[in-house]
Each structure stands twice: as structure tokens, then as C-alpha cells.
Amino acid sequence: MTEGELNREATTESTEESVNATEFEEKCCPDADEAEEGLDEMLKELVATCQTTPINKLGGYEFFRSLGSPKYAVAPMVDQSELAFRMLCRNHGATIAYTPMLHSKIFSSNVSYRQRFFTTCPEDRPLVVQFCGNEPYYVLKAALHVQDSCDAVDLNLGCPQRIAKKGRYGSFMMDHPEKVYQIVKTLHENLKVPVFCKIRVFDEYEKTLQFAKMLESAGCQLLTVHGRTRIMKGKLVGVADWEVIRKLKQELTIPVFSNGNIRNFNDIQECLKITQTDGIMSAEGLLRFPGIFSGEDKDAFEMSREYLQHSEKYNTHYTWAKDHICKMLAPVVESHQQLREALFRQKDYVSLRKQLDYTEEMIKSNAVEPDPTFVRIRTPGDIFENFECNFMFSPDE
Numbered sequence: 001m002t003e004g005e006l007n008r009e010a011t012t013e014s015t016e017e018s019v020n021a022t023e024f025e026e027k028c029c030p031d032a033d034e035a036e037e038g039l040d041e042m043l044k045e046l047v048a049t050c051q052t053t054p055i056n057k058l059g060g061y062e063f064f065r066s067l068g069s070p071k072y073a074v075a076p077m078v079d080q081s082e083l084a085f086r087m088l089c090r091n092h093g094a095t096i097a098y099t100p101m102l103h104s105k106i107f108s109s110n111v112s113y114r115q116r117f118f119t120t121c122p123e124d125r126p127l128v129v130q131f132c133g134n135e136p137y138y139v140l141k142a143a144l145h146v147q148d149s150c151d152a153v154d155l156n157l158g159c160p161q162r163i164a165k166k167g168r169y170g171s172f173m174m175d176h177p178e179k180v181y182q183i184v185k186t187l188h189e190n191l192k193v194p195v196f197c198k199i200r201v202f203d204e205y206e207k208t209l210q211f212a213k214m215l216e217s218a219g220c221q222l223l224t225v226h227g228r229t230r231i232m233k234g235k236l237v238g239v240a241d242w243e244v245i246r247k248l249k250q251e252l253t254i255p256v257f258s259n260g261n262i263r264n265f266n267d268i269q270e271c272l273k274i275t276q277t278d279g280i281m282s283a284e285g286l287l288r289f290p291g292i293f294s295g296e297d298k299d300a301f302e303m304s305r306e307y308l309q310h311s312e313k314y315n316t317h318y319t320w321a322k323d324h325i326c327k328m329l330a331p332v333v334e335s336h337q338q339l340r341e342a343l344f345r346q347k348d349y350v351s352l353r354k355q356l357d358y359t360e361e362m363i364k365s366n367a368v369e370p371d372p373t374f375v376r377i378r379t380p381g382d383i384f385e386n387f388e389c390n391f392m393f394s395p396d397e
């Protein structure tokens with residue numbers, strides 16, 4: 001086998017514009033520090049147009065049961081929980097799915113952003129559309145665009161990234177409980193569908209409990225708790241705290257999803273047992289193994305091909321498709337650097353498919369030796385801190 005074969009390059013350069021939600025946001029994201037005039041008045045006018053809202057819409061457990069009490073949730077993931085991936089996961093055990101986070105201010109005003117980053121189909125249910133934002137006006141305006149195509153709208157209160165700090169949203173809104181209360185209440189009172197929230201935890205349990213209760217009183221109908229604090233990301237990712245989630249669950253009257261530390265089906269069962277929550281949300285575990293909720297082993301190459309069927313059907317940009325394939329195949333090619341890099345270099349669907357076939361042939365016929373320098377990070381006892389290190393292209397949330 002020659003180096004050229006291993007490093008098969010794409011022959012066709014894609015002419016399509018690259019799709020990346022964060023880049024899009026950076027280009028047109030307004031500075032969050034600039035106070036905007038007239039938002040209260042605009043909100044009043046918008047609320048006046050929401051006359052169709054049924055005041056007796058279902059909430060809490062009644063609503064949850066009406067969805068079939070979905071236990072297994074595909075997490076919101078920027079540039080990763082797109083329609084094709086959601087459909088793949090639904091075929092393999094997921095019973096509810098979240099869209100990637102959408103920026104409410106951009107979504108409410110930019111048609112191109114809406115078309116690129118929000119796609120769905122009738123089979124894509126139950127569906128939760130996630131927004132971030134810091135103003136009730138924009139979050140409501142954005143949510144009104146999607147309320148007829150989803151089952152609930154979720155407010156992102158967990159994103160710890162720099163861009164969220166700059167835009168004052170995600171976990172940075174947990175420092176502004178009054179504003180969060182207004183946003184959730186506005187959505188609750190004016191949307192046809194229920195509002196959900198997703199949070200991280202504070203260092204102090206009491207503060208987390210107070211925040212969660214505030215959300216409940218504002219009208220939040222389902223809470224996802226990612227059991228890590230805001231600083232627990234990247235190298236500091238650490239272990240999610242299931243004990244905090246367990247305690248919160250006991251105090252709340254709405255359904256709760258646990259999030260964090262899910263590597264396989266056993267973890268799912270263990271987490272449900274310990275936290276007693278109503279469901280589990282998975283992100284990284286699903287990216288690596290979209291069948292994690294099924295409890296069955298599935299061939300990574302078959303899974304990748306099935307994903308490609310969905311992604312071509314729904315016109316998914318090849319960069320997202322490539323990222324998914326690389327993550328799904330990570331466990332089988334982790335010790336084969338050249339195969340990994342060759343997959344990552346592909347630039348369109350045709351070359352990606354060819355490289356997938358080639359990789360499978362090489363791996364299954366044992367035609368390639370593992371890199372002599374490769375060291376598996378996973379150890380017996382499997383330390384959670386190292387979990388994310390096993391991913392080739394580990395995202396930093």
C-alpha cells in the first residue's frame with residue numbers, strides 16, 4: 001500500500017460556502033454590551049400579536065406523557081445535532097431530539113441563517129428547538145418562527161464558551177436570574193408550545209437549587225441539568241456531578257433530564273438509577289456511537305453509511321457529514337493516524353464515500369499496522385477525565 005493510497009485526496013473541490021454556525025454568528029453577532037432602545041415597547045407589540053396562544057396548553061408531566069415520556073434525548077450540539085444526525089439517532093433508540101443552539105437575535109431577523117441552520121421534516125419529532133439569547137423580545141420573536149414545527153422550545157443556559165461570554169448568553173445568563181425569569185415567563189405565556197431550559201450547575205448546591213426553582217416558577221416545563229460547572233470544559237472538563245442532579249430532581253415538580261458522563265448503555269442505566277431523573281441526554285457519547293441508546297452493538301462503518309444516506313437525503317453540508325463520519329469511526333481508526341487524517345481531508349461526498357470504503361477494507365482485512373507510537377489513553381477503571389481525550393476532534397463545547 002502506498003502513501004498515495006492511504007492519503008487519497010478529494011479530486012473535486014466543493015464550490016459551496018462553508019457552513020459553520022459559530023462563524024456565522026461571529027460575522028453578524030451584535031455586541032451584547034450595546035444597550036438597545038425600545039425593546040420593551042417592541043416586546044409589548046409582539047405579545048399583542050400572539051393572540052392564538054392557548055392558555056390551557058399542557059405542561060410538566062402531562063405534556064411529557066403526551067410525547068410518550070421520551071427517555072433518551074439527543075443533546076443540542078452546534079453544527080452536529082442537525083436533521084440527518086437526529087434522524088440517525090432516532091432510528092437507533094433516541095426518543096426525543098434537540099436542534100443545535102440557534103442565536104435568537106440572528107434567527108429572528110436573518111432568513112439565510114434560519115434556512116441554513118434550522119431544517120426539519122415530519123418524522124423529526126418529538127423535536128425541541130434550542131435558542132440562546134438575553135432579551136425576551138428576540139427569544140420570543142425567534143421562537144414564534146418555529147413553534148408550528150416543533151414540540152417545545154429550549155433556552156440554552158449552559159454554554160460556557162468565550163463567544164457566549166461575549167454575546168452574554170448560555171451559562172453567562174445564570175448570573176442574570178431576573179432576566180432569565182423574564183425570558184422564560186415570556187415564552188411560557190406567549191408560545192403555543194412549552195418552554196424547556198438547559199443549565200449547568202453552580203459550585204454551591206443551594207444556588208443551583210434556587211436557580212432551578214426560579215425556572216420552574218417562570219414556567220419552564222422540563223429541565224436538563226448538565227452536572228458540570230461553567231469552568232469545567234476543555235482540559236478542566238472533569239466529572240459531571242450526578243449527586244447534584246439527584247438532589248435537584250427530588251426538589252422539582254417538572255421532568256428532569258440528566259446530562260454528563262454518558263459513555264455507553266451501562267452508564268445510561270446507572271445514571272437513571274442514581275439520579276432518578278426522567279431521561280438522559282447525551283452529546284459526545286452519541287457522536288461517537290449514535291446507537292448508544294439502543295443498548296446494542298452496531299458496526300461503525302454501517303452506521304456511517306446509514307448516516308450518509310440521511311445526510312444526502314436532507315442535503316446536509318459535507319463538512320458536517322465528514323465530522324460525523326470521523327467521530328463515528330474514531331474508535332476503529334484511533335491507532336491509525338494516516339487513515340484518520342485521510343478521512344478528515346475529504347472534501348465532498350464522493351471522495352468521503354470512497355475513503356470510507358477504503359478505510360473499512362484496510363481495517364477489516366488487517367492490512368494496516370497500528371502506529372507503533374500509539375498509546376491508548378483509556379485505562380481499566382476508565383477515568384472520566386480522559387473520556388474526551390479519546391476523541392480525535394474533541395469539541396470544546
Ligand SMILES: Cc1cc2nc3c(=O)[nH]c(=O)nc-3n(C[C@H](O)[C@H](O)[C@H](O)COP(=O)(O)O)c2cc1C
Binds near residue numbers: 078
Ligand atoms: C459538538 C458539541 C456541540 C455542543 N453544542 C451545544 C449546544 O448547541 N447547546 C447546548 O446546550 N449544549 C451544547 N453542547 C453541550 C452538550 O449538549 C452537553 O451538554 C455536553 O456535551 C455534556 O454532555 P455529554 O457528556 O453527553 O457530552 C455541545 C457539545 C458538543 C460536544
